[in-house]
Each structure stands twice: as C-alpha cells, then as structure tokens.
Amino acid sequence: MAGLTAKRALLAKHNAAVNNPSGGTTTTTGSRSGSRSGGADRSSHLVVVVKKVTVPAEKNIYVECTILPKDGRAAEGIEGTCYKTNKILGKTCVFNHSSTFLPLPVLDGVLHLAVCEKPTFSEAVLLGTADISLLELAPGAVGRERKVVLGKDVEMLLGLELVLGEQ
Numbered sequence: 001m002a003g004l005t006a007k008r009a010l011l012a013k014h015n016a017a018v019n020n021p022s023g024g025t026t027t028t029t030g031s032r033s034g035s036r037s038g039g040a041d042r043s044s045h046l047v048v049v050v051k052k053v054t055v056p057a058e059k060n061i062y063v064e065c066t067i068l069p070k071d072g073r074a075a076e077g078i079e080g081t082c083y084k085t086n087k088i089l090g091k092t093c094v095f096n097h098s099s100t101f102l103p104l105p106v107l108d109g110v111l112h113l114a115v116c117e118k119p120t121f122s123e124a125v126l127l128g129t130a131d132i133s134l135l136e137l138a139p140g141a142v143g144r145e146r147k148v149v150l151g152k153d154v155e156m157l158l159g160l161e162l163v164l165g166e167q
Contacts, residue, residue, distance in 0.1 A: 043165030045102035046111070046134070048158060050085050050095045051145070053115055055127060056153035062087045063156070064114040067101050067134070077103040087118055098159075107134045113158075115150050128154035137162040 050063045063085045069075045083099040110131040116124045128151025138144075139162045148156045 043102075044104045044107065045100055045163050045165075046104055046137070047161040047163070048083075048099050048101070048111065049160075050097045050099075050156065051159055052092065052094050052157040054092045054153075054155045055115070055117075056091070058089065058091045059117045059127075060087050060089045060119065061093055061115055061117050061127065063095065063097070064112075064116060065099055066112045066114075067104070067109050068112050068131075069106070070108040070110075073106070073108070077105045079104075079106075079109055104134075107162075109134055111160075113148060113150060113156065115154050115156065127151055130156075132160075134162070139164045 046067065048065050050065070053061060053063060055061060064082050065084075066082045067079045069079045078101045081101075083101075085095050085097040088095060110133050112129065112131050114129045115127045117127055118124045128149075130148045130150045132146075132148070137160060144160055146158045146160055148158060150156055
C-alpha cells in the first residue's frame with residue numbers, strides 16, 4: 001500500500017525531527033492538554049464521515065483517513081493512525097463510513113485523505129490525496145458537508161464534525 005507506507009514514512013520523519021533534531025534527545029514536559037498552540041484536551045475529537053467518492057471509471061476503491069501532526073512536531077493521541085473504509089466497486093461509490101479520531105489533544109495538524117484502488121491481483125494504487133487543516137474546521141459544525149477534490153476526476157463528499165473538549 002503506497003499510501004500507508006508514505007504516511008508511515010512521513011510520521012517517522014516527523015517524530016525523528018522532534019526527538020532527535022541535532023543528534024541529541026529532547027523531551028517535552030508539562031501537560032499535553034491545551035498547552036500548545038491550537039491545543040485541546042483529550043476529550044476533543046474529530047468525526048469524519050466518508051459519504052461518497054466519484055472516480056473516472058469503475059474501480060474497486062477504498063479511502064484512508066489519517067490525522068498527521070504539524071511539521072516538526074511528534075504525533076500525539078490518535079495522530080498517525082490510519083482508518084480505512086471498506087472496498088466498494090463502482091464509479092460513484094456511496095460509503096457513509098464514519099471514523100472518530102479520539103483523543104485529539106492538539107489541533108494544529110491535518111486530516112490526510114487518500115483514495116486508493118485495490119485491483120484483484122496486485123498492490124493498491126493511489127488515485128488521489130488531499131489535506132485539510134484542522135485549524136480551518138469550525139468546532140461543532142454538525143453535519144457540515146465538504147466536497148474535496150483529490151486528483152484528476154477524483155472527488156469526495158465528506159461530513160466533518162470537530163468537537164472540542166474542555167480546556
């Protein structure tokens with residue numbers, strides 16, 4: 001899976017840069033909840049509903065959703081965990097697949113979306129990606145839909161809800 005391998009490499013790069021910036025080891029002290037720019041406590045979470053994906057031709061596709069940390073910061077909470085939808089065959093695929101990212105202690109990362117094709121007898125092929133900054137999401141936007149373009153002729157309809165915990 002090219003998409004998952006790339007995300008793991010990106011996450012390892014983030015963690016290596018934070019934990020070993022000049023050959024030494026750095027440590028972070030203090031509370032992780034709300035102590036950083038864009039912070040939130042552990043009860044903050046993001047609900048992502050992959051509603052519909054449209055691709056140019058009939059394919060066996062699935063969607064990967066991952067929250068990645070801001071560049072230069074190690075992953076916290078659920079960051080780096082990849083959620084995948086089931087595979088559906090079609091040109092316009094209705095998923096209505098919900099994933100809840102919890103805990104989400106820091107809100108300065110990005111929601112990374114990848115649409116992949118899984119042919120029957122070969123490795124998955126990445127059809128398109130998109131990143132949505134968590135900072136641009138309005139808290140409490142229940143049921144808000146967003147159309148996302150992930151590549152040439154690849155579109156997705158999402159439902160996003162950001163819920164903030166007490167600071």
